[in-house]
Amino acid sequence: MRVKRRAGLWILPLLIVLSWGLDRTFPLPAPAGPAIRILADGGEVLRAFPAPDQTWRYPVASDQVAPVYKEILLAYEDRAFYYHPGINPLAIVRAGWQNLKTGTVVSGGSTLSMQVAGMLDPYPRTLKGKIRQALRTLQLEWYYSKDEILTLYLNHAPFGGMLSGVESASRHYFGKPAARLSDAEAALLAVLPQRPSDWRPDRYPGRARQARDKVLRRMQSLGVWSEHRVAAALREPVSALPPEPPLLAPLAARRLRQSCPTCTELPTFIDAGLQRQLQALVGSYTARLGERQSVAVLVVRNADRAVRGYVGSAHFGDALSQGHVDMTRAIRSPGSTLKPFAYGMALDRGLIHSHSLLLDTPRYGLRYRPHNFTGGFSGPVTAIESLQRSLNLPVVQLVDHLGPERFVSGLLNAGLELRGAGVRQPNASVVLGGVGTSLESLVGIYTALARDGQAGSVRLQPAEPERGRWLMSPGAAWISWRMLAHNPWRALGHIGQTPWNLAWKTGTSYGYRDAWAIGVSPQWTIGVWVGRPDGSPSPGRYGRQAAAPLLFRVHELLPDSRESLPRPDSVSQHHICWPLGTVREHPDNQERNCLQQHEAWLLNETAPPTLPQVPDLLQPSLLRSVVVDIASEQAVAPGCVNDIRGPLSVRKIALWPLPAEPWLKPEWRRSQRLPSVADSCTRLQFLHAPIRIIGIEAGSHLRLPPGRAELVIDLRVRGASGDLNWYLNGEPLPTEAGYRLALTLSASGRYRLSVVDSSGSTDSIEFSFQRSDTGG
Structure with a gap:
């Protein structure tokens, strides 16, 4: 007896040591990680990436699941869950008796803990496998509390296909979180893990209904629910959405996932409702552009530079339009979209006011001689007209006075991303698109127009710090915004009939490769890019025609007050006179020197005089x-x-x-x-230019003789020096060397013919021409 008693004393320690050794040798497998979810502002899933085990598993806590689901789950699956040690002997005996009585397997006797153990460590359906499951269950109960085991079940139970966990099942089948499950939906999801492939509601709604109704009637037979409550749940039809993962802002989601591969949830500022509208709008808009065209749209809230809408490509995943390329970040030529910042810097430098006289004229004798988009010239123009019409010659005049190096460094210091030779060796071509930048960077710097001149990087996530950098003064920013917001070319269809508070600018890169439109309202900054991701040309597609209409439609989607930006105290309004450019009250504008008046916005009460065409060049005073x-x-x-x-x-x-x-x-x-x-x-004698056009007298009325299709006039120039440049109504005429021009007229109308020689001397005459077949 004494020997047996001593042996018994060793059994318990031996079992403890043996259990410890088995636990150390065969540790409990760690639960599989969740799917990576990119969340909209408010928690809606924008896009999810599968968990490491290639399932859709959205992490959820027990208190984030509807109580009715947990009530049904425990009542139907494991009423003694909180009382047994993981294995319920009574349930096993009962299941064995039911199976023996019916001659088939009708119950397995598995507890929720045993099911979780099988999820963590799948086992073969053999006696050895059952023993292994039992041991794993005891191991699970040792490491986890009951609530933790229940949470593991909620996150790892299979629900058909790649769905794992009640949250992913609820979102994919019913389009809502598990916290909002109805009685009928909760009953279906409670039974679905028993046979997830056979009872999927999206494929087999009839089978799913039978399984659900069985659970509901069981709740009544157990006395948990009333007959009335069960009857109401039984009347609810079984319907399910196709189990497809959400796909909102897919390129933004991919970008965030790559930035943090170990993160499981990445919140963003994106508005899910707005994002859906943007993707639908872009989809319909690009249908007319062509199969290889792509579009990018960025919508940013000015107050905190939060990205509320992000469309990186027209059709995500489309091979022809290279829908996998995120064009909000692609480096492309910005065309004319940098022009407003040249005007803003010029305002701050005291070079111009809103209605300064600028020159849209040829740049004779200069190395850099760009042309306007239309090919013609307009002569003297106001700064506001020049910016609104996106004229090239006047803005190059400003950059010459600013200095290309100062202009580029100002943009870089404000945070604009710039690439290319124009950054290393700045020149005036930068303002016309002679560098590379991205839509995202452009939108960030355009927010300065609505934020008192302070630019900054846009923010996708709340965790990203908000950093601002000064680009221009508040007054210069307001004047620049005002110049763009009152654009007479804004009316496109019905859009021009609504109250307008959007400052906007378009741009087209060389060779029609990129079409841009950027808009700034008091609350929003919107960026639009249209083109081909491979950089090939899209002939005939330019900013105003291809990108601006989409910009205006996006603007109409946004909630926005119709109020304008408040005017800073540093900005005032005065009448100024041309050609001197100074205020009307200036002594030099007395008598007959105020030839043309404009009501201009001045910064710090300063009315700078008219700039010469080129700085640091000896030119006569005006x-x-x-x-x-x-x-x-x-x-x-x-x-x-x-x-x-x-x-x-x-x-x-x-x-x-x-x-x-x-x-x-x-x-x-x-x-x-x-x-x-x-x-x-x-x-x-030097006061008068000696050049003169010979061949047509000023004020002449010319008529085409009957029977002739056109009139050819032989013209000559007297008193000129060097090469000549001829213009008809401001448009350049092709000419050959020499002082003669064969002018061909075929359309009736009034004409202005001008000539300029190499020294800058000019002559101009006006005349009219009428075809004989037009009557009169």
């Missing part, structure tokens, strides 16, 4: 002091004063910039503004 013989109204040089008998006076005469002469009214040209020179004084 304000001439001329001694005039009052009697003859002729100009007199100081050295000729003694030859004049009558009284003299000194007049200040405002002249237009010399390159603008061909586009001026005849009475505004130098030949008319400056008095004739006294015969006795030859020292002032």
Whole structure:
């Protein structure tokens, strides 16, 4: 007896040591990780990536699941869950008796703990496998509490296909989180893990209904639910959405997943409802563009630069349009979209105001001689008109005065991403698209127009810090915004009839490779890109035609107040005079020198005078002091004063910039503004340009003789020097070397013919032409 008693004392320690050794040798497998979820603002799943075991498993806590589901699950699957040690002997005996009585397997006797153990360590359906499951169950109960085991079940139970866990099943089958399950839906999901392939509601709704109804009636027979409650649940039809993962902002989601491969949930600022609208809008819009065209759209909230909408490509996954390429981040030529920042910097430097006189004229004798998009010239234009019409020559004039290096460094310091030779060796071509940047970076810097001149990077996630960098002063930002917001070219269809508070700018890269449109309202900044991801041209597709209409439609989707940005105290409004560019009250604008008035926005009460075409180049002043013989109204040089008998006076005469002469009214040209020179004084002959067009008299009315299709006029120039450049109504004419031009006219109308020689001297005449077959 004593020996047996001693042996018994060793059994318990031996079992403990043996269990410890088995536990160390065969550790409990760790639960499979969850799927990676990219979440919209508010928690909706934008896109999910499968868990490591290639299932859709969305992590969920026990308190995030509808209580009715847990009630049904415990009542139907394991009523003694909180009382047994993982294995319920009574349930096993009962299941064995039921199987023996019916001659078939009707119950397995498995507890929820045993099912979880089988999920963590799948076992073969043999006696050895059952023993292994039992041991794993005891091991599971040792390491986890009952609530933790229940949570493991909620996250790992199979629900058909690649669905794992009640949260993924609820979202995929019913389109809602598990916290909002109805009685009938909860009953179906409670029984579905028993036979997930056979009872899937999306494939076999009839079988699924039978299984669900069995569970509901069981709840009544157990006395858990009333007959009325069960009857109401039985009437609910079985319907399910196809188990497809969500796919909102797929390229943004891919980008975030790559930035944090170990993260399981990545929240974003994206508005799921707006994102759906954007993707639908882009899908319908690109249907007319062609199969190889792509589109990118970015919508950012100005207050915190939060990205609320992100469309990286027109058709995600489409091979022809390279839908896998995220065009919000692709480096492309920005075309004219950098122009507003040249105007903003020029305002801050005191170079211009909103209605400064700029020159849209040829740049003779200069190395960089770009052309406008239309190929023609407009002569003198206001700064606001130049920006709204996206004219190239005036903005190059501004960059010349700013200095290309200062312009590029200002953009870089504000956070704009720039690539290319134009960054390493800045020149004026940068402002016309001679560098590379991305839509995302452009949108970030455009927010400066609505944020008092402070630019910054856009933010996809709340965890990203908000950093701002000064690009321009609040006053310069407001004037730049105002110049773009009151664009007379804004009306496209019905859009132009609504209240307007969107400042917008388009751009087209060289060769029609990229079409851009960027818009800024007080609350939003919107960026649109249209083109081919491979960089090949799209002839005829330019910003205003291809990108601006989509920009306006996106703007209509957004909630926005119709109020304008508040005007800073540093901005005031005054009347200014051309050609000098100064305020009307300035002494030099008295008498006849205020030839044209504009109501301009001034920064810090400063009205800068008109800029010369090129800085640091000796050019005559626009304000001439001329001694005039009052009697003859002729100009007199100081050295000729003694030859004049009558009284003299000194007049200040405002002249237009010399390159603008061909586009001026005849009475505004130098030949008319400056008095004739006294015969006795030859020292002032330089006041008048000697160039003159011969062949048509100014004011002529020409008619086409009957029977002829066109009229050819032989023209000559007298007094010119160097090469000539001819313009008809501001458009350049092709000419050959020499001082002759064969002008061909075929359409009736009024014409202005201008010529400019290498020294900048000009002459211009106006005439009319009428075909004989038009009557009159």
